[in-house]
Amino acid sequence: MHTVVIGGGVIGLTTAYHLAREGATVTLVDARPTGLGASDVNAGWIVPAEAAPVPGPGVVLTSLKWMLRPDSPLYIRPSLNPSFLSFMFGMWRASNAKAQRAGFAGHLALAEHTVEVFDEYRADGMDFEMHNEGLLMAFTRKENLDHHLTHLDLVKRYGLEPTVLVGDDVRTHEPLLSDAVEGGLFFPKERHVDPGALARALHDRLVGLGVDIVENAPVESVEIRNGRVRAIRSGSRTFIGDRFLLAAGAWTGPLSKLFGASLPVRPGKGYSVDVEPFALRSATNLSDAKVAVTPLSRNLRLAGTMEFGGLDEDINQVRVDAILRAPTTYFRGWEPPRTPVRPQAGMRPMTPDGLPVMGRLGGLSNAYVSTGHGMLGVTLAPGSAAAMTDLILRDRQSPLLAPFAPARFSGGRLAHAS
């Protein structure tokens, strides 16, 4: 069984790894070197407990308000493009408590064994920085903390044991927090990794397993015969296989059309900046400012912003500056960097309902898709890779994939891509 994987981000790399360790022959094709973009610049959090889908009650109203502020953490670039409008309509429809809770439950189930699988990766020789000190959500507004209590029963069902910290309890837990912080939620089982190191370790292990990794080869066309993909092409190169997996992140929207489908995957751009280390006890979510703070051995990573706009990795300095300012409110003794920082951008693959899109692709008997992991690609990668490997190699449809079926976008129920 020869599987060709299109896309070498965290989703393509982990799926290629699960396929190869089960004995499949794998070719992985990427438009550039593997592990760049979102898979490199992300905050590295493995956070099932924070896996609520983006669309939820009040999200549309908040987004509209934030559209007026150039430094807001969420921005939707207005457009009259019909596919954009229908994506936003789909998002509006999904922005309710029932859909968000169902999506959260689907994410939690998919991520149930994620931490153990990351341990397995390391046991199999992958060398990447991983921390297990948990994750703190810090709130300067009590109502934002209260809002997060709604789903704690779900989280507890998966043994994630949150601690609610009110008032000074939060400072006892993390002495570097300022008096502006009114409370927090601590999840002891969450982890974080150095995402660039994870991608490099996956790449190296794939090479060790004999996977053929072809870089700088953007897939441009797909040859379909009798309801099957026969080959994909990049320039003069042709890749023939038995199975084809499309895992091209934010680029999947346009690429899905080559497979006769039209998936509504759009980019949700975010930024990260690495600054001097800061001695936090754990990864910390500056929850009201929507900035992720990740302590790594060589630096502190700040990440944030969700911009719905074009398929590009251009940097908006105004929003980067807002990310850099956010810790001033939350931490005592925080000093903004004195030397220039190098912001990086990455595009999260977003869907209208905020859920991944995983399963068979385009009515073809040997094509599959795994993308749309939004803000959770690292968190959901191991579960997604295992379930997709089951489907690709054994034709076994895991019940975990049910909420994420591509078919939910056919029939116009939710928006289609440009």
Ligand SMILES: Cc1cc2nc3c(=O)[nH]c(=O)nc-3n(C[C@H](O)[C@H](O)[C@H](O)COP(=O)(O)OP(=O)(O)OC[C@H]3O[C@@H](n4cnc5c(N)ncnc54)[C@H](O)[C@@H]3O)c2cc1C
């Ligand atoms: C600022 C930021 C912070 C984040 N923080 C977290 C976090 O803390 N935890 C978490 O779980 N998630 C986080 N995420 C989300 C996570 O990074 C993404 O969900 C994840 O990277 C998506 O992985 P992917 O493999 O689907 O896509 P990508 O990483 O974008 O990979 C897609 C790959 O497809 C390739 N490709 C594109 N077009 C073609 C083509 N034509 N032919 C061949 N290859 C092609 C690209 O070159 C790329 O390598 C964050 C994202 C951002 C931007």
